[in-house]
Amino acid sequence: MIRVVLPAHxxxxxxxxxxxVLDIEGPVTLGSVVGALEARFPVLRGxxxxxxxxxxxxxxxxxACEQDLSHDAMDAPxxxxxxxxxxxxxxxxAMAGG
Amino acid sequence: MSGVRVLVGTRKGAFILSSDGARKSWDVRGPFFEGWEIYHLKASPVDSDRIYASQSSGWFGQIVQRSDDGGETWAPVGNGFAYDGVAGTHQWYDGTPHPWEFARVWHLEPSLNDPDTVFAGVEDAALFKSVDGGLNWSELSGLRGHGTGPQWQPGAGGMCLHTIIESPRDHRRLFVAISAAGAFRSDDAGESWRPINSGLRSQGIPDEDAEVGHCVHRIALHPSNPDVLFMQKHWDVMRSNDAGDSWFEVSGNLPSDFGFVIDVHAHEPETVYVIPITSDSVHFPPEGKLRVYRSRTGGNEWEPLTAGLPQSNCYVDVLRDAMSIDSLDECGVYFGTTGGQVYVSGDAGDSWDAIVRDLPAVLSVEVQTLA
Structure with missing residues (x-):
C-alpha cells in the first residue's frame, strides 16, 4: 500500500x-507510482x-522521507x-507567488 | 423567455453569469475549476448545453473540460495535443530555431454545425480538431507545414493561435490568427493554408509588409457578410473586403489604434466595436478612461461609448478574447477586464453596467443567446 499526497490543484x-492510497505490483518507483495514479485517475495524465x-x-x-527525489530516475526504487x-x-x- | 449566459474565463477559475433578456438582473455561478487558469470557454452554437473549457496551469499543464448540461456539471475530456509528425522548429526571441513545444490551449471554437466537432488553437501555435466532443485531438498540420512556419516568432505572450473562425457561408473555409505570425486561411477544411496578410504593415519587424510576422490580436466577421473581416492588430484596426486577400486600415479617429478586442454588431454588419489601449508598452486605456469605440460605418469614423464606464483612474486592460456580442433583438455587448469587471450593454453600447466587479483578471468572455 502506497500513500500519495497530491497538491491542491x-x-x-x-x-x-x-x-x-495505491496498491503497486512490482517495484515501487516514481514511474510505477505515477503510472498507477494515472491509471486510477486518467485526468491526471499529462x-x-x-x-x-x-x-x-x-x-x-x-x-519523501525529508528527501527531494525529483531528480531521481523514474525507475529508481x-x-x-x-x-x-x-x-x-x-x-x-513548486512554490511561486500569485 | 429569451436570456443570455455569459461564460467568463479568468486567471483563477471560470464563472457563468446568467440573465433574462432584459440583462439587468444577474445570477453568478462559480468559481468553477478554482485556482486554475481558464483561458477560454465556449458553447456549441447548435447545442447550447454543450460547453467546452480550456483549463491550464503552468505547473500541471492542460486539461479540457466539457459540460453537457449548460455548465451545471463538468467532466474532463482529452488533453493529448501531440504535434503531427516531426514537430520542427520556429524562431525563438533571439532568432534561433526553437522546437515547437505545446504549452496550452488559448481558444476553443465549437463547429457551427456539429456539437462534437471543436477546434483548439494552442501555444506553440497550431490548430487541433476533435470530432468526438474533445476526447481525441488531431493537428491540422497543413497550417504549420505550409511553408512559413519556421519563420514564426512568439509575441510577448507566447506564440499562440488565438482566433479561429469557421465561415458561416462555406464550412470548408477557416480563418485563424497567430501572434506574432499573422492571419491565415484555408479553403479546404483545414488541409491546406496560406498567409493572408497583404496590406498589413508592422513597424516592429524588419520588413514592415512581410508575408508573415504580424502580431494580429483578433479578427471578427458578421455572418451575413463573411468576406468582410475586421482585425485589431497590435497597432492598427484593419478591414478586408475580400476574405483577407487584402487589408486596409480603418483606424480613423481612434485615440489609439492599439488594442486587443474587436467584434461586430449582431444585426448591423457595418457596426464594429473596439476598445483602444494606450500603446504596446502601456496596457491600459488612454487617459485612464475606459471607452468602447463604435463605428457604424465599417471603420474610420468612431464614436466613444462611455455611459456607465469609469472615466477617470481606470488602468485595466481588455484582453483579446474578452469581448462578445449577443444576438437578442437589441444587441448586447459584453467585455471583461484584467481588473475583474465584466460589463454589459443591453443597448448596443449606448450605456453600460458592471455585472460583476471583483473577479480575478478576466481572460475571456463569451455570451450565449438562449431561446
Whole structure:
C-alpha cells in the first residue's frame, strides 16, 4: 500500500481531498507510482509528467522521507518507508507567488 | 423567455453569469475549476448545453473540460495535443530555431454545425480538431507545414493561435490568427493554408509588409457578410473586403489604434466595436478612461461609448478574447477586464453596467443567446 499526497490543484481534478492510497505490483518507483495514479485517475495524465516523454513536468517535485527525489530516475526504487506505506510520497507544485 | 449566459474565463477559475433578456438582473455561478487558469470557454452554437473549457496551469499543464448540461456539471475530456509528425522548429526571441513545444490551449471554437466537432488553437501555435466532443485531438498540420512556419516568432505572450473562425457561408473555409505570425486561411477544411496578410504593415519587424510576422490580436466577421473581416492588430484596426486577400486600415479617429478586442454588431454588419489601449508598452486605456469605440460605418469614423464606464483612474486592460456580442433583438455587448469587471450593454453600447466587479483578471468572455 502506497500513500500519495497530491497538491491542491490535482486534488480538485480528481475530486478527492485526502491522501490517495495505491496498491503497486512490482517495484515501487516514481514511474510505477505515477503510472498507477494515472491509471486510477486518467485526468491526471499529462499533469505530473509529459505524456509522450514521461519526463516530470518542470514545476512538479517529488518529496519523501525529508528527501527531494525529483531528480531521481523514474525507475529508481523509492525508499522502503514509502514502499511499505509508513511514509507518503508527496507530489508538490513548486512554490511561486500569485 | 429569451436570456443570455455569459461564460467568463479568468486567471483563477471560470464563472457563468446568467440573465433574462432584459440583462439587468444577474445570477453568478462559480468559481468553477478554482485556482486554475481558464483561458477560454465556449458553447456549441447548435447545442447550447454543450460547453467546452480550456483549463491550464503552468505547473500541471492542460486539461479540457466539457459540460453537457449548460455548465451545471463538468467532466474532463482529452488533453493529448501531440504535434503531427516531426514537430520542427520556429524562431525563438533571439532568432534561433526553437522546437515547437505545446504549452496550452488559448481558444476553443465549437463547429457551427456539429456539437462534437471543436477546434483548439494552442501555444506553440497550431490548430487541433476533435470530432468526438474533445476526447481525441488531431493537428491540422497543413497550417504549420505550409511553408512559413519556421519563420514564426512568439509575441510577448507566447506564440499562440488565438482566433479561429469557421465561415458561416462555406464550412470548408477557416480563418485563424497567430501572434506574432499573422492571419491565415484555408479553403479546404483545414488541409491546406496560406498567409493572408497583404496590406498589413508592422513597424516592429524588419520588413514592415512581410508575408508573415504580424502580431494580429483578433479578427471578427458578421455572418451575413463573411468576406468582410475586421482585425485589431497590435497597432492598427484593419478591414478586408475580400476574405483577407487584402487589408486596409480603418483606424480613423481612434485615440489609439492599439488594442486587443474587436467584434461586430449582431444585426448591423457595418457596426464594429473596439476598445483602444494606450500603446504596446502601456496596457491600459488612454487617459485612464475606459471607452468602447463604435463605428457604424465599417471603420474610420468612431464614436466613444462611455455611459456607465469609469472615466477617470481606470488602468485595466481588455484582453483579446474578452469581448462578445449577443444576438437578442437589441444587441448586447459584453467585455471583461484584467481588473475583474465584466460589463454589459443591453443597448448596443449606448450605456453600460458592471455585472460583476471583483473577479480575478478576466481572460475571456463569451455570451450565449438562449431561446
Amino acid at each position: 490535482l486534488k480538485t481534478l480528481i475530486r478527492q481531498q485526502g491522501d490517495v 499533469t505530473i509528467r509529459d505524456p509522450a516523454s514521461l519526463r516530470r513536468r518542470p514545476f512538479v517535485r517529488f518529496f 523509492l525508499p522502503d518507508e514509502v514502499a511499505q506505506g509508513r511514509e507518503p510520497l508527496f507530489v508538490i507544485g
